[in-house]
Amino acid sequence: xxxxxxxxxSESFRRDLGVDYAYAAGSMYRGIASKELVLAxxxxxxxxxxxxxxxxxERVGADIAHLRAELGPHRPFGVNLLADHxxxxxxxxxxxxxxxxxxxxxxxxxxxxxTPALVxxxxxxxxxxxxxxxxxxxxxxxxxxxxxxxxxxxRPAPSGTxxxxxxxxxxxxxxxxxxxxxxxxxxxxxxxDSGGHTDRGVSTVLLPALQSLRGxxxxxxxxxxxxxxxxxxxxxxxxxxxxxxxxxxxxxxxGSINQCTAExxxxxxxxxxxxxxxxxxxxYCPAGDMxxxxxxxxxxxxxxxxxxxxxxxxxxxxxxxxxxxxxxxVRRQLQETFFKRSVDEVWRETCxxxxxxxxxxxxxxxxxxxxxxxxxxxxxxxxxxxxxSFTDPGRDPANVQVHTGPALGAFNQWVRGTDLENWxxxxxxxxxxxxxxxxxxxxxxxxxxxx
Numbered sequence: 001x002x003x004x005x006x007x008x009x010s011e012s013f014r015r016d017l018g019v020d021y022a023y024a025a026g027s028m029y030r031g032i033a034s035k036e037l038v039l040a041x042x043x044x045x046x047x048x049x050x051x052x053x054x055x056x057x058e059r060v061g062a063d064i065a066h067l068r069a070e071l072g073p074h075r076p077f078g079v080n081l082l083a084d085h086x087x088x089x090x091x092x093x094x095x096x097x098x099x100x101x102x103x104x105x106x107x108x109x110x111x112x113x114x115t116p117a118l119v120x121x122x123x124x125x126x127x128x129x130x131x132x133x134x135x136x137x138x139x140x141x142x143x144x145x146x147x148x149x150x151x152x153x154x155r156p157a158p159s160g161t162x163x164x165x166x167x168x169x170x171x172x173x174x175x176x177x178x179x180x181x182x183x184x185x186x187x188x189x190x191x192x193d194s195g196g197h198t199d200r201g202v203s204t205v206l207l208p209a210l211q212s213l214r215g216x217x218x219x220x221x222x223x224x225x226x227x228x229x230x231x232x233x234x235x236x237x238x239x240x241x242x243x244x245x246x247x248x249x250x251x252x253x254x255g256s257i258n259q260c261t262a263e264x265x266x267x268x269x270x271x272x273x274x275x276x277x278x279x280x281x282x283x284y285c286p287a288g289d290m291x292x293x294x295x296x297x298x299x300x301x302x303x304x305x306x307x308x309x310x311x312x313x314x315x316x317x318x319x320x321x322x323x324x325x326x327x328x329x330v331r332r333q334l335q336e337t338f339f340k341r342s343v344d345e346v347w348r349e350t351c352x353x354x355x356x357x358x359x360x361x362x363x364x365x366x367x368x369x370x371x372x373x374x375x376x377x378x379x380x381x382x383x384x385x386x387x388x389s390f391t392d393p394g395r396d397p398a399n400v401q402v403h404t405g406p407a408l409g410a411f412n413q414w415v416r417g418t419d420l421e422n423w424x425x426x427x428x429x430x431x432x433x434x435x436x437x438x439x440x441x442x443x444x445x446x447x448x449x450x451x
Contacts, residue, residue: 004444005436006045008241010250012226013187017105017139018076020045022251023432024141025258026189026232027080027107028196028403030054030390034265035063037258037428042067042075044429049107049141051265053082057097064101078105078141083115085290087359092117099124107189109143110197111152114184116165119157122185123171126178133224134178142185143232145192145199150210153185154217154227183217186225187251192233195256195405197287198298207231207247236407237414238438245443254432256408261426269393270402275423277302279409285310288382291317292375300402306385309338309399313378322370323377338381340396346380347373353383 006014009022024047027033033051041048050067052060060079067077079098084091095117098106104125108118118140125138142153157179165171190210192203207229214227228250234240235254244252259266260274281302287295294314299307313334320326323343326334331343339346354362366373385401393400411431412421419425 002433002437005433005440008245008436008440008443009252010226010228013228013230013251016136016186017047018074019047021432021436022230023047023436024078024189024230024251024253025049025428025432026143026253026255027051027053027078027109028255028259028264029080029082030386031059031063031265032259033080034263035066037261037263037265038067038077039070040263040427040429041432042071042077044433045075046429046432047076047078047105048428049078049080049105052080052094053109061097061101064103068102076105078107079103081106081108081118081121083108083110083112085110085112088115088117091115092120095121104137105139105141107141107143108153108185111142112149114152114158114161116161118184119161119179120165120170122157123162123165123175123179126175126182128174128178134182136182136186139187140185141187141189141230143189143191144210145190145201145206145233147209147213150188150190150213151217153188154183154214156180156182156221157184182223182225183221183227187228187230188214189230189232189251189253190249192231193298193405194233195259195282195298195408196403198233198284198296198405200284200296201233203231203234203244204247207244207249211248234405234407234410236409236411238435238442240407240410241435241439242442242446245439254407254428254435256405257411257431258428259404260408260411260423261428261431262424263428265390266402267390267393270389270400271423273300273303273393274402274404274408275412275421277404277409277412279406279413281409282404282406283307286314288379288386291379291382297403298405300400300404303397304400304402305398306401310382310385310401313338313381317371317375317378320374323374324370338399339384340399343377346377350376350380 013022025041027049028051031051038048038050125136127135129135144150162176166176190207192201230251231244231249232253235252236257283301284296285307287297385399388400389402
């Protein structure tokens with residue numbers, strides 16, 4: 001059965017990425033997708049992405065070195081590359097470090113357009129093949145949830161950006177010529193409703209729409225290579241995996257189910273809570289990193305007040321122009337039950353963080369604009385609630401922020417009454433293999449019924 005499971009999805013995906021299965025474990029920020037998780041996946045023939053977002057450059061470098069030493073040259077792994085809309089220079093620095101560390105595969109997430117940093121990573125891996133084709137030594141798996149973003153990745157790199165990189169000595173004329181013949185990303189992960197940042201897309205709507213878009217752009221640009229679309233979001237049971245492949249997904253990617261495994265880099269107390277959730281135990285609230293515009297994240301609702309409180313903070317932000325305008329009783333409640341400290345302490349901690357990260361201009365701007373200062377105060381709550389899940393969730397359980405999706409609830413239901421009911425027996429590679437094997441069995445049984 002395992003050999004047949006290896007045959008699911010795109011053969012070219014397995015060949016080009018150097019894996020045995022058309023299955024990947026997506027990155028989860030701050031090392032939830034830990035080096036241990038990625039290592040387990042790589043050793044078993046799956047592709048895993050290190051959750052580099054939110055980690056120090058030193059930690060990321062050490063984790064990459066560890067993975068390379070343990071996996072050797074023939075087992076691949078990837079690293080997350082998170083878009084930085086507020087500070088493109090930090091995104092550029094991240095790409096510089098990844099290239100310096102020899103990283104060849106990245107999961108590009110939260111991008112709304114193709115940036116110069118992404119184009120540089122793309123160009124660095126292009127070379128001419130012996131048959132006259134274009135060979136990719138670097139690969140971008142772009143996570144997309146909107147057709148307009150997918151279009152950006154399915155087109156060749158913008159010519160103006162490519163020309164600037166050549167002029168700056170960051171790409172060669174040969175790479176620029178090759179870039180005109182291929183899209184920025186050969187692999188796009190179509191992200192339906194998922195844990196964490198989400199556009200709440202429906203897989204049965206989103207994947208076919210992007211498959212149609214792919215067909216039009218392949219015809220328009222005459223690409224010679226196969227352009228692959230994977231599916232993520234809601235992948236937590238064999239039925240979901242089978243459905244993805246029936247719809248024509250070239251690979252699948254899991255996320256939420258992997259955060260409740262022995263290897264996941266999050267506290268045991270959070271895993272204890274996650275292993276018991278159902279499909280209705282998550283909720284949506286504004287994201288901390290995009291608080292002002294109200295972009296959504298999906299988070300744990302069961303046993304936590306965080307989603308309701310985060311939504312209330314956003315409602316207050318929309319209603320008032322400054323912290324001082326908020327009624328005194330409400331301000332008192334926020335400090336006593338949300339922040340667990342005075343607003344002066346919150347602002348002092350916020351300023352300290354901005355200074356440490358070289359963003360003193362943000363402090364000056366906030367001092368001039370009271371509404372911006374209020375937004376930063378409310379953003380502090382997101383950082384506080386997120387840190388709790390990694391450090392000491394039992395200290396303030398009501399305010400713990402955990403990104404997760406209903407796929408985990410479905411997985412929990414599937415494994416109830418088995419050894420996998422307890423997260424301490426869950427390992428991402430074993431789960432991946434079981435999901436793929438059971439999905440292959442479902443598809444084989446279906447084929448028998450219809451033939």
